[in-house]
Amino acid sequence: MPSPFLRAASAALVLAAIGGSASPLDAQQALPRTFQEENDFKAGPTPYEPLMKFWYELDRLSDEVSIRPLTRTLLDRPFTLVTIAREPIANPQDAIRSGKTIVLIANAVHGNEPAGKEASQLIARDLVFGDLKHVLDSAIVLIVPLINPDGGEVRRRTNEEGFDMNRDWLKLESQEIHAIVTQILNEWTPDIHVDTHHGGSAPYTLTWQGTLNPAADRQLREYPYRTVFPAIRRALQAEGYDGFDYSGAQTRDGVRGWGSTSVEARKHHVYTGLINSIGMLFETPSSSHRVRNGRVEAIPQPERYFHQVRGQVIGLRTVLQHAHAKRGEIRTLTNASRQRAIRAGANPTANDGVVVDYTLVSRGTEPVWMPSGPGQDVTYTLQNVPVWLKYDVVRTVPRARGYVLPASIAKVVPLLMEHGIQVHRFTAPTTLELEVYDALGVERREYFQGHYLQAVTGVEKKTESIAVPAGWYYISTAQAKGNLISYLLEPETDDNLITWNYTDNVLRVTPTNVEEAMQALLGDTDLNSLTPEQQAQLRTRAEAMMRQKQRVPMMRVVKPQPMSLLEVTSFNEFNRTRYYQP
Template identity: 25%
Template sequence: MSAQQTVWSEDLITVAEKSNYQKTSSYSDVMSFITALQKKSDLLQLEYMGTSKEGKKIPVAILANPSIKTPQEAIASGKPVLYIQGNIHAGEVEGKEVVLQLMRDILLGDKKHLLDNQIILFAPIYNTDSNDKMKQGRRPSQEDSPVEVGIRENSQGLDLNRDGIKMEAFETNGLVQNILNKWNPEMLVDLHTTNGTWHGYGITYAPSYHYAGEKAPYDFTWDVLLPEVVKKADENYKVKIGPYGYYSVNKAWPPTSIYTYNHHPRYIVNQMGLRNKVGILSEAFAHDRFYTRINGTYGFVAEILEFTHKNGKKMMSINAQAEKDAIQNVISNAGKAQKGVRFKMVPLEKKIENYRTYDYVPYLNKNGRKSYVRSGKIIDVPNVENLSKFDATVSTTLPRGYFLPKSMKPIVDHLRKQGIEVTELKGRKRATGEVFMVEKLTNARRKFEGHFMTTLEGSYVAKTRTFKKGDFWVDMAQPLTNLAFYTLEPQSDDGLATWNFFDEYLKAQGVDTKAVEYPVFKYYSVR
């Protein structure tokens, strides 16, 4: 990259830049920066995905040339819509600052061409409330760089990156309903900062894990998009990028394997896979200085947008075919195909040829046991396993659809918030299928995100049922068929049953003393 030549007005210099990367932007700083951009470019339209608990509007900047305001205009343009968000965890501030810089450079600088073939939605400050709860020492691994940052959870005490299924946060409702459902972006990029392993990469990445969804968007991301972006980011921004993962020095040194995070769609990147779209997780290396993390995140996102600028139409085609394939699978294979609902992490077939990491020095401690201290040297470790694949441990038969009694209206309302199509019956329908008899309901002993997570055990029993006017019908031949399946299946490891949506009903029916019917009927044929 050549040296920066553009001379900006002071209102287009971010707080991070002005402070020599000692500070990060407040909510008002972000809004002032967006306002300054609006005054200088008519290619930016501003809307809000929702309002936080504390009353802060969550801004979404729509960048397009020519300018657009609505999803209908986006569809008419034929261009892919891409969504990039920062600050889901308000202590991880690189995404917020990078989004502001990229908006400036795309609208007024040397990246204007990025709007030729795509529409970009930027949400710089997703966790608006907690961003401003700044204090020193929030994230020790960042070594007070910047000096003060906000907190991880939102103002409801929720981790916004664990809320994709239960949707209890104000922010999640705004994201799902007013971005994912409304704008239907072809790709989501979620910008984070790691807080652990001393790997040797400036950025690590993960795709949207597809294991209950379609494979094609994942393959395109993993095999085509990410390799090119990694290469270009190194060439143009001098940033080394590698696969996301952790290892333990206590387990083995040098590391023989790294492991990723879970496949669950509670993580918003993973949910994109169930929506037949591309999802990318970006994790800046926490132990780098703030300005280095900024450069890495900027380079990664900029090169993703350069890639989609050239290949966006191809990505749209792959995603559209994945949606068609998911629907056709239901039509052709309902009652026959098996799909996973619970998974375990296993290694990919291909090992990492050279895994980049800081070296560790072994020594014998005073008890005569081998211990390690980290050196300042970066090494390459050959042939490291990458545990970022998920094999099904429990599978179940793919249904043609589901029926829910009218008493399950709260469940239906939740499905509709997710964008899943549900029809209220106007007359009778007779369905042949199965009911799941819950023989055991187990709640976790420890609370997670305010929930004692539920596991249901039992078995399916063949039944024929008649459903009446006012009951609800989920026809699985719909775009979000994979999300509907994963959300409604009783044995799913991240479905509504997991998040206690059915606990009250099942316990009232006496599940503690007898087998109780799960109140979602799974059908294979209907008349």
């Protein structure tokens, strides 16, 4: 028997969805109900088939809803984009020229984190038939029902390859993230991008994070913290919940407080900030406990999933209401961030440095519900603790006007173009004055996502006259995605082309000591099989190897120079894992 609380709450969601409907249909009979509503939020995450059944039924009932196929997953499930708009939107250009706020809600990149995909169904129904209809006067809403259909069907974090797709936003190796970047972010240029997850710490019902990496536009980074997140917290508290910043309790240098996760550009809410969108991460904690009237109460296991979904509903409703109320302000902000990036690349100044090192610090001491005790016996007390949710810049390098790339790393060109970055090719040989990097060392750091991640351990920078043949490439930073370009092409950032092995053919991993260098030269040969003289010669060669520097293939243009260039365009377009289907 469903609990009275859940029955009432579920009914309230349905009534909210159909309230004020102008549909000529009998809404209580005709409007689609979600799998969760049918099962009182107790049957586990919605499987793929009933999930998509809801979306196609909503599309059938309303001209304001349209569904566009983007690609198919490795297990051949359709991967789709839902568009909800008041006036017909035939293409992304219509959406951009409308002047309306474009909001993208992307759900469940981790297949076992499904509350956002449940909440998005309720939100969509409210947009079309309920009390959010007014939002469509000022906003166009794009929804990816489920980023990870294959993982979601078996409640698995990763995709079918075993990879975390929320670490794929730079390398674009998964079909799903590749489709989002090339067919949604590049074409629609959303003003706001919300990515929904499960995470954070009870007793908070929803936790959040914006783009914290200081390499992104400062005004974009500050905006949600100044406007949207405080409004979400007020909305949660109005329903007896509470929310706070992601992620949870941490101890740093022996001091216990509340802290952030890392902010590499491979993660969606960092990547979206680098491409001039207001990125927001929503993380739904376990809902084992919640704040109620100033105290923390335990939530029975059968009721927890409802609270997780409800937290996402409140967060998404608040974002959409803000997108409606602040339409002009938001578009002005995102447009201005694009222009700032273009100007910074066209005429770099001392204030336009590229952030290559940063550190996590406390933004101050704040009251936070801190957990203590093991397992089911955990308790929560409100404590004033440091909140480590600010990243200070440690070091920058002057922004380049552009980068020259040799043909030896031409494999990066398709990746850059898939990110919506303009690439040019030299049509005639020339000599350019360039800043070049010599790597003092290259190290292999870890095996991750099918890659041995690599990094330079030190560089020497100098200016040289370089003979550039026809066929080499030029990437100007005077582009709207200039911040992303600099992050990818500067060798000292923490997430770049070197990190993801795009330069492995020209930058080899260097030994860390002479003995390791000797073994690298020996291969399978046993050192003891060599004579003392041979060992001495080998050591001399190894010491020379240790001193050898390697030229980094990304070379910087720092002053205007004549160049004969032609824009690179794709010879053809294809989906990376698509094959003929009978």
